[in-house]
Amino acid sequence: MKQYLRKSIKVNGCPHHVVASPDAMLVNVIRKQLGLTGTKLGCGSGQCGACEVIMNGKLVRSCIVRWDKVPQDAEILTIEGLGRPEKLHALQWAYVKTGAIQCGFCTPGFIMSSKALLDENPNPTREEVRDWFQKNRNACRCTGYVQIVDAVMLAAKVLRGEEEMTDFSELTRDGKIWGSHYPRPSAVYKATGTWDFGDDVALKLPEETLFAACVCPETHHAIVKKIDFSEAEKMPGVYKVVTAKDIYANKGTNRIRGQVGSKTATTNGWERRILVEEGDKIRQWGEAVAIVCADTEEHARAAADAVKVEIEELPALLNVKDAMAPGAVKVHEDIPDIDGIPNVFNKRPIKKGNDPKEDLDKAPYVVEDEFYSSRQPHLTIETDCGFGYFDEEGRLTLQTKSICVYRHQLMIARGLGLPPSKIRVIQNNMGATFGYKVGPTNEHLIGACVIATGRPVYMRLDMKEHIIRTPKRSPFLMKIRVGADENGKLVGLEHYWYVDHGPYSESSQDLTNKGGQFMLAPYKVNNIRGCGYTVFTNHKWCTAFRCYGGPQTYFGGELAIDMLAEKVGMDPLDFREKNLIQPGDTLPSGQRPEVYPLQAMVTHIRPLYEEAKKQAAALSTDKIKHGVGVAIGIYNSNDDGPDEANSHIELTKDGVILYNTWEDHGQGADMGCVGTAHEALRPLGLRPDQIKLVCNDTAKAPNSGAAAASRSQVMVGMAIVDSCRKLLDAMRKPDGTHRTYDEMIAEGIPTYYEGYYKATLRNVNGEVQHCTGMDDETGQGYPFANHMFGVFLAEVSVDVTTGEAKVDRMTLACDVGKINNYAVVEGQLYGGIAQGIGFALKENFEDVKKHNNLLACGFPYIKDIPDNIRLIHMESPREFGPFGASGTGEAPLSAPHAAIINAIHNACGIRIKTIPATPDRILKALEEAKK
Structure with missing residues (x-):
């Protein structure tokens, strides 16, 4: 009892x-x-x-x-x-004002922690604030912590009576919110805990809602011989155990569409199962064979543990070298290999200019080496969660953390046995994704349960499950050969990259493309030959992660450039500047970027670089070595090829309503929409709160594409501008003034307008055209209309007795075009840099039995991130971007890690070619250097 x-x-x-x-x-x-x-x-x-x-x-x-x-x-x-939206506490007000809130999931905990700190110490220093958050394990994956400390310091001033809480309208610029620090609309609700995330909404679902718990045998690779759920069915509260048979009963294929997107691939993209059935194979750790639906979470989990699964273990291929080895077991027996290499299912050649082999053979300076980047985990604080039900029109409705609601609708429809029109996907308010939700992670599972039970179903993973079951950043194995002439000019590049994409091809094509598109992209290299191979393994299936493919590519490329500079005998920044792309030069894909800001960015960062070198030399001791490193990154701001977006607008009595699917995973989509529309509709004199958003619901909003590839500000932004212009044209009177809503209705003029945009650029001949895909034979084309540029300066210290490396200061000169909202953009830049520091020094997901919590995965807490992060905004206006804007989110994670690894070399003379640069790796390299 x-x-x-x-x-x-x-x-x-x-x-x-x-x-x-x-x-x-x-x-x-x-x-x-x-x-x-x-x-x-x-x-x-x-x-x-x-x-x-x-x-x-x-x-x-x-x-x-x-x-x-x-x-x-x-x-x-x-x-x-603490406070309410209409009456904020000083801390809540300060968090909103400083831009310290992004996804907002961690915000209530941070604010309560800040309250306890200021109750104890009303006048803390910044370092005391940081020490407090470190001691109390306040973790944020979005912000990079700088603005959070700003908020605490500002709130402390208010509470001491040194500053007053002011209205946020003071943050506008003469009534404009474009180009200001005006807070994102959701910030006040996130600061007060009134912003409902998925797990919050779940507590308000109907009483008959079931909880779903997956049965996932602990194996990387095995044949499922038998699934016995007879005992589980009898356990308390169990409503149904769902298996693949239930999916087939609904005429579903039990497969998920994986968007291969390449003529060269040997798979059609349908490899991924919804549920693994008897006689089929488990191909990765965390794969589900059944789902228990019960009245409570406790009952569902207990019954899931009681399901007996008999398996036959198979050899597990956990990295590309093992997967490509002669005679390796096949992850998918029915998918042919490419070029005779086991488990390779796709290739991306890159051919620019002439074959560089002869020039490289004759070059006086050549670097030829191998580099490996880690399987970086996303580590969101909100775990994967969502629910489903049949709505009033009988549609299967799924409310999840989706960042591509229309794409997910198409990816799971055939597998579940429903037409896409019978599936409705709605994005819940979410606690970040950083890209992992490009892939369906629970939509297909929840959908199968709702169809099988006829009842609302909720599913939430705990943190361990979240980490081991959701996809990760793909590791790249890169083999690079690059050379320079006697004057230090690059003469050519040969490179091969091998992408570990886990057992599924889903979204792999764009990822593999990045190795060709961005290897040495900041530099003039006329002659390139290379090829990328995408490889099936039995490690975690991989998907998008901020700057998809860029951090891997720049890790190899920017280290190789540093190594080549050393061989030439030039300073690393001098060598880079000598080889920068200049107006008229083309990227590896053969297209010209829309702007050429790198020379000005290097010029801005140079005095900081020279001063940093002097400080590093002065601070170094026998125990603590200080060093300085640089790296440059370029990344795209639209999806590869003919990208397009829709956004609609409706005039109402109270203002306007925007309809689109600019999904918000913490990056600030609400501010993106409101800021862009407010600027486009300035003749109407609307207040920001008169712009209402109806977003991210396939039943109510048009398809704007995925909130990925830093495309939304450009693509959805231009569609918003198009819809606003159409509305203004309709409202304009002959005298140039604008009709009111009542006048529009009285004159029978429509109040609803559809906006559309397709990615547009100027080609090498200066002609306007739409983006294209890459040629399958050469990798040449016009894939991107807009780009982002970053020059990174890292200042590090290395304790040579412990091997611990620490980033003391980071500087980023960044060009993301004209900035919509500085608070949002700066938050993105700080946060991306923080993730780059984690990628360089701590983060990994290699051993599922070890890397299954935040600490073990190397989550960067506040003392892992320097408080001294300098941002330099270079705002080259883009011809094809709303009011001159480009994208932002991916830029800060393109190459900060490479700058850090280069700084470690500058500090103590070792080259870390496999990240993360953990203390044991650094100590091993130091020992080898002594030999």
Whole structure:
């Protein structure tokens, strides 16, 4: 007989008498029993701080505090008790004003932690703030922490009476919000805990909602011999155990469409199963063979554990070298190999100019080496979650973290046995994705359960499951040969790159393209030969991650450039400047970029670079070596090829409504939409709050494409501008003034207008044309209309006794075109740099039994990221971009890690060619250097 505890507590000043299980965690009592969903459940193990509340004056991580440990008459303060949207606490106001909020999932925990800090120390230094967050494990994956510290320092001034809380309208520029620091519309709600994420909405679903728990045998590669769920079916609360047979019963194919996108691929893209059936193979860790649907999470998980799966283990191919080895077992027996290499299913040749072999053979300076980038985990604080149901029109409706709602609709329809028109996908407010939700992760599973049960179904992964079951950044193995003449000019490039994409081809083509499109892209290289191979392995299936393919490519390329500069005997920045692309030069794909800002960016960063070198020399000791490194990155701002987007607008009595699918995973889509439309509609004199958004619902908004490839500000932005221009043209009177809504209705003039844009550029002949794909034989074409540019300067210190490397300062000169919103763009730049630091030094997902929590995966906390990050904005206006804008999100993660690794070499003379540069790798390299 289970026993329960009744306690009297006071929450946000109100008394409550709560009965709960002794082993219930306080976070669940707060969220599920008291209904205060502002407190978030992230890691569930005290590693992220999203759940922090103040109890009896002390900060606690409520996910690791059991109910039986909560004192009788405890006084608990949650985010809801701090302030309301209409009456913000100083901390909430400061977080909004400084742009410290991106996805917002971690924000309530950070604000409560900040409150506890300022109660204890009302006048902290920035370093004391950082120490506090480090001690209390407040983790943010979005912001890079700088703006969060800014917010605490500003709030402290307000609370000390040194500054007043002002209206956010002061952040506009003479009434304009384009080019200002005006807060994103969602920020106030995120700061007050009133912004409902997926797990919050789930608590408000109908009573008959079922919880779904997957059955995932712990193996990388195995044949499923038998699935026995007879005992599980009898367990308490179980409604149904869903298997592949239920999908076939609905005439589904049980497959997911993977968008191969290449004529050279030997697969049609349908390799991925929804559920693995008896007689088929599990091809990666975390693959589901059945799903238990029960009345509660506890019952569903208990029954899932009771399902018995008999398997026959097969050899597991966990890296490209093993997968490509002669005689290697096939991941997919029915998919032919390419060029006689086992498990290779796609190739991307690159041929620009003449064959460089002869020039490289004769060149006085040549670097030929091999580089390997890690399987970087996305590590979002909100885990993968979502739910489904049949809506009022009988459509299968899926509310998830999708960042490409229309694409997901198409990818899963045939597999589930429904036409796309019968599937509705809605994006929930989400706690970031950084790209992993380009791939369907739960949509197909939830859909199968809703169809099989006829009831609403919710699925949420815990943090361990989230990390080991969701896709990762693909590792690249790169073999590079590059040379320079006696004057230090590049003469040619040969390179091969091998992409570990896990067991599925999904979205692999664009990724593999990047190795050809961006290897040495910042430099004039007229003659290039190379080829990229995409490889099936049994490690985690891979998908988009911020700057998809760019960080891998620039890791190899920017290290090779540094190594070549050293051989030539030139300073690394001098060598880069000597070889920069100049107006008229073309990228590896043969197209000219729309702007050439790199020379000006290097000029801006040079004095900082020279000063950093002097400081590094002065600070270095026998134990701590200081060094400086540089790297340059270019990345695209639209999807490869003929990209297009739609956005519609409707005039109403109260303002306008925008309809599109500019999905928001924390990057600021709401501000992107509002800022762009506000600027386009300036003749109407609208306030920002008069621009309403109806977004990211396939039943209500047109297809704007995925929120990926930093395409949205350009592509959806231009579609927004097109719709706004059409509306203004319709509203314009002969005298140049504009009709009111009532006048439009009275005159019978339509109030709804459709906007459209297709990626447009000027080709090498100066002619305007749409983007094209890459030629399958040469890799030449016009894939991108817009780009982003970054010059990175890293200053690091290396403890040669421990092997620990630390980034002391980062500088980024960045050109993302004209900036819509500085607070949003700067947040993206800080956050991308922070992820680059993690990629360089800590982050990995190699061993599923080890790398299954935030700490083990190398999550970068605040003391891993320098507070000193300098941003230099270079705003070259783009001809084809809304008001001169390009994209932003990917730029800061293109090459910061390469600058860091180059700085480590500058500090202590070692080359780390496999990342992350962990202390053991650095110590090993130091030992080898002594030999």
